[in-house]
Amino acid sequence: MGGISRRGMLGGAAAIVAPWPGLTSAVRADTRDSVTIGWPSDVPSWDPNERFTPDAQSLFKMVYDQPLDQDAQLKLVPKLITKWELAADGRTLSGEMRDDVTFHDGSKMTSADLKWTFFDRIKAGHKVDTANVWKRVTTFDTPTPASFVMHFDSPFATSPNWLGFLGSYVVPKDYMEKVGVDGFLAKPIGSGPFKIVDYQLNTRVVLERNEAYWGPKPRLRRVVIEIIKDPSARVAAIQSGAVDLVVNVPVREVTRLGAIPGLTGQLTPITRVILLQCRNDLGFADENVRLAASHAIDKVALSKAFYAGAAVPLSVPATPGSPGFVADYTFAYDPELSKQLLAKSGFSLDKPAKLKMATFNGQFPSDYDIARAIVQMWKKVGIDAELEVVEYAKYFELNRGAKLPEVTLYTFDNATGDPEIYSGYLLNPKLPFSAWKGMDIGQKVIDLFTVADNAKRIAGYRDLAKEAVETGASIPLLQSVQTSVRKKDLSYTAFGNGWVLPQDMEWS
């Protein structure tokens, strides 16, 4: 007798809310011709050229189109541009584009819009982050409304990749000139498969199908993106049925939720690498210490402990299947070798090498826990690392000011899969991504940026990746996974770069 049972408590709570008509329907996701997605972050801006993040790509791709696209296996495929050709010297990119594309306001897209996006608005001084890539365009010719020629100031071998990457979305010239950037942000229009119906910062985007879309028409009429930043709230949202699909939930929750009838969980390896960014000085000036640190990390154990074994251990800073990946190369986990390397430099368990390690906390799943595990692995071989937490947003600033410690647990996303945007960006001492400033490796990277011959370029990056790992300039750890949970009867295409696109979704 007495006491409050769980059933009794729930029954009581049900009695409280039951008389409130209409409330229960409010938490259900929509009907069969629509989908509600729980997404972890908002777009920084609805001007896709202005500000972008990897997570914003899926949202941008609903509203805007890119000149080139990638299929689920990351192969570059035609989109707005039907044919393209990079000159042998890598300084000219020419191509033809579709003539049947219209923007959401009904106006026709031409090569003038392409020129406006990648040249004119940059020259006009619009504060767009795409300028950092496309400022290399010296002239942009539009011989016909459906053709273009871009000239670069230096060989730009990855220019086709960049036409399908990050903020490279075509925006309407006439509309933007008419309403200005502020007007565009107030009512953004693109040429994509969905139109924005309602947007509220940090909360929700409501989109409706673009009935005049030039490409394959989406099967879903309406898409609601619920911006749910808290992982626990995203888990609750899918479990309660308030949304139909969520991404970036903790790995353990994917397993738990996947066991609930009507839901299915998925772990998709994506083009995001988790690695240790190393400096070439301080406690890491000694190659023996760097290599000892690298050999001491059991990547398989990290994957099992934090990603249910789904994250692929990496020996080079590139993901399997991407051009820069070296399939037949393995960097061994060998703690005994670590001890021997440390002994050569006068370190031991009793006299450990001391260094500092930076990590984010909450930037990617289990980041802080991975860092702590690595510190423990190092302790076993004679490396005493002091852990400090830094904000992701401050990484670049700390790096520019040479204020990062010897090693930083870092994640890097490269939806293109091109090795220039892996090893090239991660090890180019002139770019703020690279903590490594040594010119032995650095000069080789800088030289590779100007190689126009694609086969030679890819081979160069493969060699460079191996050399960087074997000298301890780079310590790759894992290929990251995208976690998702969805209703079982909702199908979608899992892209190798983490895109989640409602235009490919359908209910069975």
Place this chain on the structure above:
Amino acid sequence: MLLILARRALTAVPILFVVSLMLFVALRVLPVDPAAMSMPPSATLAEIDAMRSQMGLDRPLLEQYGIWLNQAAHGDFGQSLHLRRPVLRLVADTLPATIELAVAAMLVASALGVGGGLALFALRGRRAELAAESATTVLMSVPEFLWALLFIFVFGVLLQALPFTGRLDASLPRPDITGFLLLDAVLVGRVDVLWSALAHLVLPAAALGLAFAPPIVRVLRSSLLDVYHDDYIRQARLRGLSEGRILCRHALKNAALPMLTLMGVQFGFLFGGSLLVEVIYSYPGLGNLMVDAVRNADLPIIQMVGLTYCVLVLAINTLVDGLYVVLNPKLRRR
């Protein structure tokens, strides 16, 4: 009353000036470079230096503050580094949602606080008093974000009875007149919108309110215990007044003053408490904006939100002072 408001308005100006200076200096001495934060990661050092110069960050700190103050006086509080939009507009867009949430939470906290305080007072000297006191201690030790997650689990997942994302059902049109959704729903005459907005407000307001109710319970009970030692209570009893009448007509009115002070202070804290609750409930308010700003080291937003909190606290204090005058006749005669 008008005199109080005028006096408050006059004192608010130097307070705001000092707070703005403190915020400005504190944020500038942080090891964060606003110029670098406003550029894409691939920006070169030369480009960042040019931006630093353009933003005036290479000038002396006081000169920078003077420029900021001058621009602020003209309504320009700067641009968000991350979102690249005027911070004044961002704050203006998000503040009504937070005020709406804070007011609703205060109503919850007041109802629970006054009800709980009276209940605890009624239990004085009985066996149940210790249990009730322990219960308030337990309630007080649970932070608002934990209530938020617990409510989502119970009312969102287990019972699936209440929505827990956003302010309004996605299928309904969002009226945008004042930014206060409940008011806007009334203005456009949409009962369904009003109902949905209220349903979306229940859980975040309850989570915030419940976390702030226990101190009100404690203070009200303590004030009532003090007041019941006063002579006029004894005399009221001698006059044969009922206990209920003594409590409602005499004791509660006098015991309410310390509670009112506490509620005024707490109302300011509610805005701080809304940070995590807004993130958990995807509530498009100032707290949500602030959490992102801190994550992105977006100094202009942090500064503007800090100033906004200061203005709100000053406004609340003025309101509480006014209520004091209404409740305490002695102050009216001064």
